[in-house]
Amino acid sequence: MGRFSDFFSKELGRRQVWLFFLLATFVYVVPLILADYPYIDDNWRSLSAGMAWAEQGRLFTELLYNLLTFSDAAPNIFPLPLLIATLAMAAALTSLTFHYYPQPTIACCLVTLPLWYNPFFLQNLSYQYDGPAMALSVVAVIYATTFRPPSRIQQWLVPSFLVALAIGLYQVSFNVFLGLCCLEVLRAANDKLAWPQWCGLIGWKIAQAFLGCLIYAVSAYPFTQHKRTLLLNWSAEPLLQLHVNIARVLEKVVLLFHGGFTWVFAGLLLCAMAGAVRLGLNVVARQDRPANKMLIGLICVLALPAVTLLVSGMALFFRDFNEGARTLMGFAVLLVLLFYLSHLALARIHQRLPLLLVIPLLAMLSLSYAYGRVLTVQKAFAASALLSLQHDIASSRQLLEAKRIYMSVTYSDYWLRGAAGSFKQMPVLHYLLNIDFFMLAENLPKVGITNVVAEKERRNATRVGYQHFAPLVESQYYRIYLIGDYGFIVMKEPAPIKRLRW
Structure with missing residues (x-):
């Protein structure tokens, strides 16, 4: 000892x-x-x-x-x-x-x-x-x-x-x-x-x-x-x-x-x-x-x-x-x-009293592992979202052969529901994650979809889609419209996370 x-x-x-x-x-x-x-x-x-x-x-x-x-x-x-x-x-x-x-x-x-x-x-x-x-x-x-x-x-x-x-x-x-x-x-x-x-x-x-x-x-x-x-x-x-x-x-x-x-x-x-x-x-x-x-x-x-x-x-x-x-x-x-x-x-x-400095270090180490778990939840959510988009586009010949599909970028604090408890107890985790979007257009080529791009100059596409056309695809998180040879993926604003009672 x-x-x-x-x-x-x-x-x-x-x-x-x-x-x-x-x-x-x-x-x-x-x-x-x-x-x-x-x-x-x-x-x-x-x-x-x-x-x-x-x-x-x-x-x-x-x-x-x-x-x-x-x-x-x-x-x-x-x-x-x-x-x-x-x-x-x-x-x-x-x-x-x-x-x-x-x-x-x-x-x-x-x-x-x-x-x-x-x-x-x-x-x-x-x-x-x-x-x-x-x-x-x-x-x-x-x-x-x-x-x-x-x-x-x-x-x-x-x-x-x-x-x-x-x-x-x-x-x-x-x-x-x-x-x-x-x-x-x-x-x-x-x-x-x-x-x-x-x-x-x-x-x-x-x-x-x-x-x-x-x-x-x-x-x-x-x-x-x-x-x-x-x-x-x-x-x-x-x-x-x-x-x-x-x-x-x-x-x-x-x-x-x-x-x-x-x-x-x-x-x-x-x-x-x-x-x-x-x-x-x-x-x-x-x-x-x-x-x-x-x-x-x-x-x-x-x-x-x-x-x-x-x-x-x-x-x-x-x-x-x-x-x-x-x-x-x-x-x-x-x-x-x-x-x-x-x-x-x-x-x-x-x-030996300076050894007490290990306490704040352990707190920061704990935060690292909590953040690692949040990244794992985000990875699972992103994979699920990617497969959902891939399935909806690949199952429609019209969307698959569209010249271009524009993806609107909608920011929200409520996409990642699986980490809501961690975010509440450690608010800094949401700031560290810094991901408040559903999906990036760059992810689609990973599953063979190459005609999706992020909507930039065509900011009016979201309003056009909502006001004048019926969606070709209706999903929990998005709608997909087809207008001529061009498609539009319009994100739905997710509802705030309600507190669950058991």
């Missing part, structure tokens, strides 16, 4: 830390691998082995799949890319743990694990194509943070190239890098780094970020479609637009804090506040000029809201604002900050 108890407080070697992270990271993605659900963009990419990342400013994602598939396209090889990304993340978290704690224990490993156990990152990992690239972008910014070569030139260039690589894999990962830079500033203040070195650290991080963006600007950015880079309209109350975007992000983040999660994160926040007080006392206790200490304290105070703002970060300033969970990668750094400050407070009381 004594040896088992000592394991949680003894110093770990690099191999032991790596094995811990390998197990922890793999366990987190097991539900996604078992679900094996092609998520939104995966459908058309797997259908045509499509790329189209370079025009989104993600040139290095294209190169990644060229390398992994030994081709100039992107055939589906899931889950191999996710397994590779998981291995890479285990190594990166090992490096970051030793960067923060030269003599780490299990409790120290828990501090950095939220970079992977980010609840909102589950949506990123849901993409069988994009998910591994997004994960590798986080790996790149972690190594940009921990890289410490003896050569000064390498100190400037290697992290900058890693930052450029991360942005070229997924631009939002730049928020993670900036958040980790803020955390570096706080750590240096807590460790009482001398004033010249502390100032040099800030300048070094600013230079890395600037040079990384510059390298990205001359390598991957020229391939980007300009409509994706439009910023807020500065002539139409940009501060109001920014305020609206922040409010939308906050509204989504609050979905996480429901039921037991509220109490778990409330406890974590209290511990982090105690750790922040301890960090402040360490700044006050520095042997330095009062002006220097005041400046250090001010920057540390400003770093806290900066990390919070970086939850969505750069996405807030784009005109085409995306409030999807996949853009909230900065939430991982906010969690690491809370864990780091909590570790400071708990370790001061007793060396």
